[in-house]
Amino acid sequence: MSDDLINITVDGKQLQARKGQMLIEVTDAAGIEIPRFCYHKKLSVAANCRMCLVEVEKAPKPLPACATPVMPDMVVKTTSELAAGAQQGTMEFLLINHPLDCPICDQGGECELQDVAMGYGNSSSDYVETKRVVMDKNIGPLISTELTRCIHCTRCVRFGEEIAGIRELGATGRGENMRIGTYIAKSVDSELSGNVIDLCPVGALTAKPSRFSARSWELTQHSTVSPHDSVGSNLFVHVGNGSVTRAVPRENEAINETWISDRDRFSYEGLYTDDRISSPMLRIDGELKPVDWQTALSATAKALSDAVEKSGPKSIAALGSAQSTLEEQYLLQKLMRALGSNNVDHRLTQIDYSDQQLAPVMPWLGMALEDLENLNAALLIGSNVRKEQPLAALRLRKASLKGASISFINPRVYPMNFDTASNIGASPREQLLHLLAVAVACGCQDELVTRIASEATVDDNHRAIADHLKSADNAAVLLGNSSVMHPDYASVRALASCIASATGAVFGYLPEGGNTAGAWLAGCVPHRTAGGVATETVGLNAAQMLDAPLETLVLMGVEPRYEQINSALARKQIANATTIIISTHLSRHAVDHADVVLPSAAFTETSGTFVNAVGAWQMFNGAAAPPGEGRPGWKILRVLGNELNLDGFDFNDVTAVRGELKTLCRELTLDNTYSADAIELPEPNTNGHELIRCGDLPAYKSDMLVRRARSLQKTVDARQNVVALNSVDLQALGLEENAVVSVQQDDSTVMLKVAQDDGVPAGCAWLPIGSTDVAGFGSLFQPVTLVPGS
Amino acid sequence: MSAATGNNGVLNAHTLEEIDEWLQRYPADQKQSAVLAALRAAQHQNNGFLTVELMDAVADKLEMSKIAVYEVASFYSMYETKPVGKHCVAICTNISCMLMGSDTIVNHVENKYGIKLGESTADGKIYLKVEEECLAGCDGGPMMQVDHVYHMKLTPEKVDKILDSLD
Ligand code: SF4
Ligand code: FES
Ligand code: FES
Numbered sequence: 001m002s003d004d005l006i007n008i009t010v011d012g013k014q015l016q017a018r019k020g021q022m023l024i025e026v027t028d029a030a031g032i033e034i035p036r037f038c039y040h041k042k043l044s045v046a047a048n049c050r051m052c053l054v055e056v057e058k059a060p061k062p063l064p065a066c067a068t069p070v071m072p073d074m075v076v077k078t079t080s081e082l083a084a085g086a087q088q089g090t091m092e093f094l095l096i097n098h099p100l101d102c103p104i105c106d107q108g109g110e111c112e113l114q115d116v117a118m119g120y121g122n123s124s125s126d127y128v129e130t131k132r133v134v135m136d137k138n139i140g141p142l143i144s145t146e147l148t149r150c151i152h153c154t155r156c157v158r159f160g161e162e163i164a165g166i167r168e169l170g171a172t173g174r175g176e177n178m179r180i181g182t183y184i185a186k187s188v189d190s191e192l193s194g195n196v197i198d199l200c201p202v203g204a205l206t207a208k209p210s211r212f213s214a215r216s217w218e219l220t221q222h223s224t225v226s227p228h229d230s231v232g233s234n235l236f237v238h239v240g241n242g243s244v245t246r247a248v249p250r251e252n253e254a255i256n257e258t259w260i261s262d263r264d265r266f267s268y269e270g271l272y273t274d275d276r277i278s279s280p281m282l283r284i285d286g287e288l289k290p291v292d293w294q295t296a297l298s299a300t301a302k303a304l305s306d307a308v309e310k311s312g313p314k315s316i317a318a319l320g321s322a323q324s325t326l327e328e329q330y331l332l333q334k335l336m337r338a339l340g341s342n343n344v345d346h347r348l349t350q351i352d353y354s355d356q357q358l359a360p361v362m363p364w365l366g367m368a369l370e371d372l373e374n375l376n377a378a379l380l381i382g383s384n385v386r387k388e389q390p391l392a393a394l395r396l397r398k399a400s401l402k403g404a405s406i407s408f409i410n411p412r413v414y415p416m417n418f419d420t421a422s423n424i425g426a427s428p429r430e431q432l433l434h435l436l437a438v439a440v441a442c443g444c445q446d447e448l449v450t451r452i453a454s455e456a457t458v459d460d461n462h463r464a465i466a467d468h469l470k471s472a473d474n475a476a477v478l479l480g481n482s483s484v485m486h487p488d489y490a491s492v493r494a495l496a497s498c499i500a501s502a503t504g505a506v507f508g509y510l511p512e513g514g515n516t517a518g519a520w521l522a523g524c525v526p527h528r529t530a531g532g533v534a535t536e537t538v539g540l541n542a543a544q545m546l547d548a549p550l551e552t553l554v555l556m557g558v559e560p561r562y563e564q565i566n567s568a569l570a571r572k573q574i575a576n577a578t579t580i581i582i583s584t585h586l587s588r589h590a591v592d593h594a595d596v597v598l599p600s601a602a603f604t605e606t607s608g609t610f611v612n613a614v615g616a617w618q619m620f621n622g623a624a625a626p627p628g629e630g631r632p633g634w635k636i637l638r639v640l641g642n643e644l645n646l647d648g649f650d651f652n653d654v655t656a657v658r659g660e661l662k663t664l665c666r667e668l669t670l671d672n673t674y675s676a677d678a679i680e681l682p683e684p685n686t687n688g689h690e691l692i693r694c695g696d697l698p699a700y701k702s703d704m705l706v707r708r709a710r711s712l713q714k715t716v717d718a719r720q721n722v723v724a725l726n727s728v729d730l731q732a733l734g735l736e737e738n739a740v741v742s743v744q745q746d747d748s749t750v751m752l753k754v755a756q757d758d759g760v761p762a763g764c765a766w767l768p769i770g771s772t773d774v775a776g777f778g779s780l781f782q783p784v785t786l787v788p789g790s
Numbered sequence: 791m792s793a794a795t796g797n798n799g800v801l802n803a804h805t806l807e808e809i810d811e812w813l814q815r816y817p818a819d820q821k822q823s824a825v826l827a828a829l830r831a832a833q834h835q836n837n838g839f840l841t842v843e844l845m846d847a848v849a850d851k852l853e854m855s856k857i858a859v860y861e862v863a864s865f866y867s868m869y870e871t872k873p874v875g876k877h878c879v880a881i882c883t884n885i886s887c888m889l890m891g892s893d894t895i896v897n898h899v900e901n902k903y904g905i906k907l908g909e910s911t912a913d914g915k916i917y918l919k920v921e922e923e924c925l926a927g928c929d930g931g932p933m934m935q936v937d938h939v940y941h942m943k944l945t946p947e948k949v950d951k952i953l954d955s956l957d
Pocket of ligand 1: 152156157199200201202
């Protein structure tokens with residue numbers, strides 16, 4: 001290793017560097033400042049801006065530090081007359097075509113061009129001729145363009161090509177006519193597109209949702225963690241006038257590197273909507289009326305204790321959220337259990353709970369996030385990782401670029417931003433058959449598999465997946481969001497674990513929500529209390545709660561009509577039971593049916609903890625106050641505990657709550673070992689003409705904040721009001737693309753447009769949950785009928 | 791990834807054949823090397839200019855992202871990305887030709903057709919291309935390139951003869 005180290009001198013300082021490093025990497029590490037625009041440590045070297053010119057002894061002219069490899073005994077001067085002159089000259093040329101419209105530019109105050117011009121440029125320019133102007137294009141709801149300001153560093157272009165894996169922006173034309181854009185009228189649709197806003201060193205690409213709303217120096221910056229996916233991206237939120245104005249990445253190499261997804265960046269918009277609750281409410285004479293906290297809390301306590309008294313503790317139930325903090329989840333289940341009920345769950349999208357006793361103490365990735373990059377082979381099951389955990393997908397993409405074979409067995413073909421070995425989309429039953437075929441191809445000797453092996457049709461794809469997993473040094477079998485939603489989740493999990501053991505692959509999970517893992521640790525499941533301790537009796541799971549005879553139902557941070565597989569049932573149950581809502585927002589339906597409403601603090605408004613896919617407990621504090629009388633969820637639950645005279649609810653602060661849970665989790669080790677006890681293959685669908693409704697919970701419909709984030713809802717990924725069919729089914733039904741059909745299931749009907757999409761398996765009608773058009777409509781994975789509309 | 795190779799008949803058999811021939815000269819995983827030749831063939835097929843549809847078809851054929859093809863097509867002046875007349879008349883106006891009187895030639899042609907450099911005649915026959923570079927025919931200046939043929943030592947009369955003989 002030390003052979004690779006060489007000595008160089010920069011500005012009189014002795015520095016050590018690794019051979020082959022670029023000069024700028026060495027000076028950056030040593031804290032020596034060199035101006036730059038096009039260089040970015042995560043992108044390839046373009047060396048097109050020439051801002052980083054420095055003097056290198058024995059070189060006849062200044063050299064760009066970003067593209068000059070270090071040499072033994074190199075002597076560099078970054079501030080000499082030659083270097084400074086070169087930098088000044090570059091700056092003058094860069095500004096020739098820049099409009100200098102800083103007073104009306106959103107980037108003003110946090111602009112690299114402004115800063116570098118101040119530090120290294122001249123105070124005046126000799127250039128008096130006209131400047132070039134670029135007509136702006138609309139590239140979608142998230143990014144504003146002002147391309148007259150562009151200095152052609154191509155960071156945005158390289159980001160798309162090298163990191164996001166989808167090349168949408170380019171530099172067309174040449175010379176003075178060169179411009180950054182999409183060339184044709186088109187929106188930029190990558191789930192990571194917002195990162196170009198941070199990368200752009202000038203104000204050419206800025207955040208559309210927060211445009212013109214604040215000056216950077218008026219904002220205060222607060223650290224937080226994203227609630228939306230299990231990567232747990234680290235964020236800064238910027239707060240002005242008491243409200244969150246934007247979210248940007250907080251660098252954490254082990255978690256999100258320097259990036260965040262668009263969902264993490266723009267979900268804050270959902271905080272401020274018309275249906276945000278600002279005061280406690282109580283149903284009085286059939287109408288929901290604002291009341292004071294004490295009245296609302298007493299009513300809640302009474303609804304719970306009356307129900308327990310009248311019909312026993314089994315008549316109360318609570319649904320928690322995978323986006324709530326660990327402390328909220330912990331206190332919610334503690335409250336329910338103190339009242340004698342195990343009816344508490346957070347797994348709203350799950351159908352099959354039959355193997356829940358075999359589940360790990362918390363679903364975890366089975367490795368560090370960084371290790372995803374070193375996989376040589378992976379099989380992801382029921383995972384649209386690109387949209388659901390975009391930062392994990394970036395790591396898989398790096399592995400793929402290094403030659404890893406990554407395959408998918410999914411409910412439909414999800415396009416990925418990297419090359420896949422096999423990308424299979426199949427109906428629920430077919431997915432099991434594919435998994436079985438892979439298990440057989442792996443030579444799995446488990447009796448559960450061999451017993452039904454004859455059902456499998458092993459083809460080359462299955463054999464290739466098996467071979468890749470077996471021959472790889474680092475292999476993984478990962479379960480994603482949609483596998484949890486599978487009607488036979490237990491069999492999916494059993495087959496996946498068989499494949500993993502037969503191939504020596506790591507068996508892991510990509511948990512869905514920002515705090516799904518936390519919900520397990522906190523005991524927000526009906527069969528285990530905090531710390532994963534099995535309960536004596538098993539309570540109702542989220543699906544059973546829908547048609548159990550409940551007196552009182554507590555909903556904390558969830559909207560079952562959007563998040564549960566059987567939306568029709570969820571709707572009925574909320575209408576029937578006495579419903580207590582502890583939430584940030586209240587949909588129209590909830591207004592009609594809630595009995596007590598307690599306004600809670602949202603993400604960015606409360607202190608708490610999220611546990612991510614690798615089991616990291618990430619703590620954060622509130623950044624802004626909740627509107628009106630909203631209170632942090634953990635405080636609401638603490639006071640409720642006191643109101644009900646329950647023991648163990650005297651916490652002084654959130655740290656005490658966390659501390660109590662931490663003690664309960666002290667002994668835990670993460671372990672995904674799964675000993676399958678059954679694999680069931682469902683009967684084939686004999687009614688050949690029947691369409692089965694299939695779907696997932698799309699990333700931009702994942703939780704109540706995201707569903708309300710205006711700009712995200714305008715993106716292509718948030719599309720709704722469509723039912724997508726394979727072209728074969730479309731033809732068989734004699735339907736044209738864009739035709740209006742009425743989709744029917746039992747007594748639910750909804751009018752939708754038809755889309756042709758060959759990623760959807762034959763026999764399936766792709767109609768995901770989560771959007772307003774299907775709220776209250778039937779259930780996933782049940783037959784639907786399509787009737788052409790008028 | 792845009793790995794689709796669907797061409798939907800946008801590129802004709804002759805163009806595809808030509809692209810395939812170029813593809814043989816490059817490693818299989820570097821199909822984009824053939825982009826210049828492919829665009830030239832596609833432009834030829836379409837009487838001298840490219841459309842987005844053609845560029846998209848080239849992108850699919852070479853497994854490139856579409857924007858990367860637009861970048862190439864918009865960078866090189868030998869590709870036309872707007873509709874132009876069938877015959878491309880490029881009068882060199884670079885330094886040697888200018889000294890030899892290319893202005894007179896340009897004026898003559900502009901008056902002859904009533905259009906300016908960069909425009910095409912209404913009947914779609916003639917396109918007066920703005921030639922930005924020296925065409926390396928300085929020894930015969932003033933000169934012009936009509937379609938792919940060089941014509942040297944031009945006079946207005948000579949130009950008339952050449953242009954009038956175009957079909
Ligand atoms: S838009 Fe911004 S990031 Fe993209 S090339 Fe221009 S200055 Fe660079
Ligand atoms: S930063 Fe080195 S040339 Fe742009
Ligand atoms: S200047 Fe006209 S050919 Fe060179």
